[in-house]
Amino acid sequence: MGADGSYKYVVIGGGNAAGYAAWEFVKQGVGKNEVCIVSREEVAPYERPALSKAFLFKDVRLPGFHTCVGGGGERQQPEWYAEHGIDLMLNTEVAKANLTAGTKTIETKDGKSISAENVILATGASPIFLTKLDGADLNGIFYLRENADALKLAEALKANAGKTVVVVGGGYIGMEVGAAAQLMGLKVKLVFPEEHVMPRLFTPALAQYYEKFYQSKGIELLKNGRLCSAFLPDAENKGVRGILVCKDDTKEEISADMVVVGVGARPNTQLVGDQLEMENGGVKVDGNMQSSVPGVYAVGDIASFGVKQFAGKRTRMEHVEHARQSAAQAVKAAMGKSDAEYDYLPFFYSRVFDLSWVFYGDNVGECVVGGSGAPQIFAVWLEGGKVMGAFAESAADDEVKRLKAAAKGFPKAVDEAKLTQLLADKSTPL
Numbered sequence: 001m002g003a004d005g006s007y008k009y010v011v012i013g014g015g016n017a018a019g020y021a022a023w024e025f026v027k028q029g030v031g032k033n034e035v036c037i038v039s040r041e042e043v044a045p046y047e048r049p050a051l052s053k054a055f056l057f058k059d060v061r062l063p064g065f066h067t068c069v070g071g072g073g074e075r076q077q078p079e080w081y082a083e084h085g086i087d088l089m090l091n092t093e094v095a096k097a098n099l100t101a102g103t104k105t106i107e108t109k110d111g112k113s114i115s116a117e118n119v120i121l122a123t124g125a126s127p128i129f130l131t132k133l134d135g136a137d138l139n140g141i142f143y144l145r146e147n148a149d150a151l152k153l154a155e156a157l158k159a160n161a162g163k164t165v166v167v168v169g170g171g172y173i174g175m176e177v178g179a180a181a182q183l184m185g186l187k188v189k190l191v192f193p194e195e196h197v198m199p200r201l202f203t204p205a206l207a208q209y210y211e212k213f214y215q216s217k218g219i220e221l222l223k224n225g226r227l228c229s230a231f232l233p234d235a236e237n238k239g240v241r242g243i244l245v246c247k248d249d250t251k252e253e254i255s256a257d258m259v260v261v262g263v264g265a266r267p268n269t270q271l272v273g274d275q276l277e278m279e280n281g282g283v284k285v286d287g288n289m290q291s292s293v294p295g296v297y298a299v300g301d302i303a304s305f306g307v308k309q310f311a312g313k314r315t316r317m318e319h320v321e322h323a324r325q326s327a328a329q330a331v332k333a334a335m336g337k338s339d340a341e342y343d344y345l346p347f348f349y350s351r352v353f354d355l356s357w358v359f360y361g362d363n364v365g366e367c368v369v370g371g372s373g374a375p376q377i378f379a380v381w382l383e384g385g386k387v388m389g390a391f392a393e394s395a396a397d398d399e400v401k402r403l404k405a406a407a408k409g410f411p412k413a414v415d416e417a418k419l420t421q422l423l424a425d426k427s428t429p430l
């Protein structure tokens with residue numbers, strides 16, 4: 001940093017992408033005191049997916065999962081940043097960013113002013129809060145995004161062992177928190193309006209497998225049009241005693257001792273929405289993660305980018321692997337070392353109970369499901385005679401590796417023999 005608070009590179013946000021950006025800066029030989037990371041969280045960047053998994057039911061805590069342990073790198077604790085000459089400003093929220101083609105200026109909530117030649121926006125997303133519902137301010141309602149949220153949630157789940165939790169939302173947060181809560185001894189009711197769990201990825205056939213599994217663990221699924229429409233107050237009007245659910249014209253009270261809401265997330269673009277070209281609710285970037293303003297990059301959950309292997313189809317992805325890779329791409333570009341455009345293979349995964357699934361590609365077209373179901377399942381999405389996406393549950397590491405290698409070529413023509421073999425049992429990913 002210069003005496004005037006100026007840096008060559010400033011990363012706004014200190015989450016998953018920021019941690020991998022730091023790693024890439026170091027790999028590319030950035031100079032000491034050229035990089036600053038400004039984060040409103042109180043802890044150094046960490047692997048966010050841990051928060052809804054072993055953090056809850058196995059008490060895994062920081063520093064165990066700081067970036068970049070999930071991607072094969074070092075566990076970067078604050079000392080690591082200091083050693084490499086990267087300034088890590090924790091507990092510091094950026095209140096304003098003036099992003100012009102020349103020098104950019106950043107103002108923090110606590111009155112600091114920082115200038116930068118290049119800015120990497122890595123502000124991630126925030127949960128959708130159901131603030132407009134009656135009872136939204138009651139105690140006992142939890143959301144999950146950051147380490148601080150997870151600490152509070154874990155404590156509440158422990159305190160409510162043997163009691164009931166309603167989890168609102170049937171996506172991956174709802175499914176993972178629901179599984180963790182069951183493992184922690186709570187009775188779980190999963191409430192969501194869609195016809196089945198993971199509606200944005202799973203087909204009904206795939207979802208059925210997981211729903212049966214959840215039901216076998218005693219988890220109640222309250223779905224099909226059931227919308228959480230209010231939080232119910234206890235006798236003292238302080239704590240929550242359940243939720244009110246509307247389905248068509250009927251209203252149903254679902255009792256619980258605590259509520260967890262996981263109904264999606266919105267990208268944190270408030271700082272920049274009126275200064276940069278936006279797309280898909282995020283910041284529009286090119287193949288180097290550069291926004292419409294030169295020297296301003298966006299990575300991770302807030303970036304809207306073109307997926308090269310899907311003919312440039314533009315999208316935003318809230319997946320950890322994209323956060324990691326897009327951060328590396330932006331750093332290389334900002335340092336003038338990028339030799340190719342971003343070429344991300346869409347990948348998503350989740351782990352619940354002893355199950356673990358991976359997905360590569362795009363879930364468009366017809367989905368064909370196969371596998372033994374005990375517990376292996378494979379599925380492929382086919383469109384116009386081509387494989388667009390592939391899914392595997394409980395695949396062995398080498399099978400996942402082969403699937404990943406094959407997925408890199410999607411879309412590609414179906415090899416009927418391999419497809420039959422894959423769907424019949426396992427082995428030979430496409």
Ligand code: FAD
Pocket residue numbers: 012013014015016017018038039040041047048049050051052092093094095122123124125144145146173268271299300301302317318319320321323347348349350351
């Ligand atoms: P984040 O990691 O969210 O980091 C954003 C950071 O910016 C945060 O530290 C935030 O506090 C900070 N920030 C925001 N605004 C400001 C500001 N104005 N000033 C300063 N700092 C600011 N993905 C998967 O692929 N698989 C999974 O199993 C999986 N599980 C998940 C489980 C949970 C509980 C959550 C919440 C997400 C999960 N994800 C998963 C998604 C994945 O974690 C995200 O895609 C990834 O974290 C995105 O990285 P990011 O750096 O863009 O955002």
